[in-house]
Amino acid sequence: MDLTYPPEAEEFRTEIRGWLEENLPEGWFDEGFEMTPDERKAFTEEWTEKLFAGGWICATWPQEYGGKGLSLIQGVVLSEEFSRAKAPMRADFFGDTLVGPTILQYGTEEQKKQFLPQILKGEVRWCQGFSEPESGSDLASLKTKAVLDGDEWVITGQKVWTTQAQFADYCFLLARTDPDVKKQAGISYLLVPMQQDGIEVRGIVQPDGTDEFNEVFFDGARCPKENVLGGVNNGWTVANSTLGFERGMSATTGHRRFEEEWRLLVEQAQANGKIADPIVRQGLARYHSKIQILRINGLRNLTANLTGEKDMGVAALGATNKMFWSEMHKEAMELALDIFGTESLLSTVGPEKGSWPATARTQGRAAYPVSPMVSSFFFSRSETIWGGTSQIQRNIVGEKVLGLPREPKPPAKG
The missing domain is CATH 2.40.110.10 (Butyryl-CoA Dehydrogenase, subunit A, domain 2)
Incomplete structure (x- = not known):
């Protein structure tokens, strides 16, 4: 496993960091920065145009289809810097993360020319x-x-x-x-x-x-x-190719949202005295350990992809990764309810309003005044289902990785 990046990748990192600092709203990197609902709406509308103008939406796609043709390591650096800045990186998740790559892989030239430019520009959902x-x-x-x-x-x-x-x-x-x-x-x-x-x-x-x-x-x-x-x-x-895109998490950025959640859980436990509870401390330690495993496994995957080396251990990680992080997060959100207790029912949690890491379920669309943390709890229940349930993932690991016999089918009715 290689923990260093080549000089050209670090130069590219500097370029991305400079672009973000120039194009994100003033004060974005300041502690406690917030936007009003109107400001966030305006930002969302403008940001997609800026991303497209910068060429950062689907930047690893070939240039003939509107991408920048970035190398794998450049794509990783791009994701890392957007994640570090907590800046949105896509126009439409289902378009540029799921069906777009699938069209690139299987589409005819006519299909690519029709759909890919629309995805890049954020013109279709x-x-x-x-x-x-x-x-x-x-x-x-x-x-x-x-x-x-x-x-x-x-x-x-x-x-x-x-x-x-x-x-x-x-x-x-x-x-x-x-x-x-x-x-x-x-x-x-x-x-x-x-x-x-x-x-x-x-x-x-x-x-x-x-x-x-x-x-x-x-x-x-x-x-x-x-x-x-x-x-x-x-x-x-x-469809199996699309599901592969859905099940994955970015190799070196997937752990970052969980790290931020862990920090907020520790902060709350210290504030309300729950940190003195040995069961809570053990839960926090377990969550932190699993986040580091996720981070290290991401680096193992990246190293194997860059070197082209065949590693059966890394291949097994591909089959276990989605199951690992989704079950980890489900357990962590149950711990969060224990730490916040009745405060979970309030519309805000943590030291600052809006500090909880955003997920697909915490974008301000809730009809009831639940906290972002509770919305994250609800969403964590679905993470072990979408993209392949944990039960199905265990079958895949058992049959494809461990070589166990196929699960017997239930007897036919009648």
């Missing part, structure tokens, strides 16, 4: 149409179907837990296009316009009042024939 009421962990059993009618696919079925579907322009959707073959073999990956008749989005309200999760009903919705990604009936292979 995406949602993910994978899970169904009866097909979550067993995704290959999905029942949503697409039937070719001339130059269009006609889609019928239901998806669930579809984040941000109410705002999306497109859905990258899995649908059954051949019911007469093995279930994994008859699935296609479609890029479906959302703003059309035949699609109904219903919000699923969460305990904190947010409703970014949705049910989506397709009743004769249409999709252009050419919007199949990776070929007809090849959607299972394509």
Whole structure:
């Protein structure tokens, strides 16, 4: 494992740091800096334009598709500096982190030219149409179907837990296009316009009042024939690539949000005397230790990728990483409730309002006055589910890493 960066990477780090200091709002790096809701709204609108002008959205993409063509180490440095500055680095998570890389890998030239520039500019928003009421962990059993009618696919079925579907322009959707073959073999990956008749989005309200999760009903919705990604009936292979992007965390930045949470937990425990409780101290020590394991494993992954060396231990980390950090965070948020106690019910926690690290669930959309920490607690419950449940991840580790026999299937009904 190499803990040093080459001189050219450090030069690039200086360039990124200078750009951030020049383009972030005045006072951003000052202790206690906050923005009013109106200021944050204006910042969000302007920041995407600045990111695009700077070329930092999807900067590792090839130049012919709008990226900067950054090397792996440059991409890592870029992520580290944005993370250090706590600056947003993307326009649309589902676009530039999930479906964008998938289009790069499997798309036709026409698909790349149509969709990638829109993703880079933040002009379209995406949602993910994978899970169904009866097909979550067993995704290959999905029942949503697409039937070719001339130059269009006609889609019928239901998806669930579809984040941000109410705002999306497109859905990258899995649908059954051949019911007469093995279930994994008859699935296609479609890029479906959302703003059309035949699609109904219903919000699923969460305990904190947010409703970014949705049910989506397709009743004769249409999709252009050419919007199949990776070929007809090849959607299972394509979807596994998308899930790989979803399950990952940036090698050397994924631990930083957790480190900030740990610091705030220690600060609160010291303030209210819970630090004297040996069980709380042990929980804090365990959380800190796991964060360091996550950090070190990230460096191991980075070193292996840069050197191209085959390391079975690092390969195993790829199968265990998502399960490790999601279960770690779920446990840590249970510890947070113990430390904050009844203060968890207040609308703010910690020494400063807004100090809790932001997640997808703590962006100011809560309908009820719950604290950011409690929103993070709620979100941690979902982290062991999305991108592959911990149970499924254990099966993958057992079968693919340890070489154990496949889990026996339940007996057929009747």
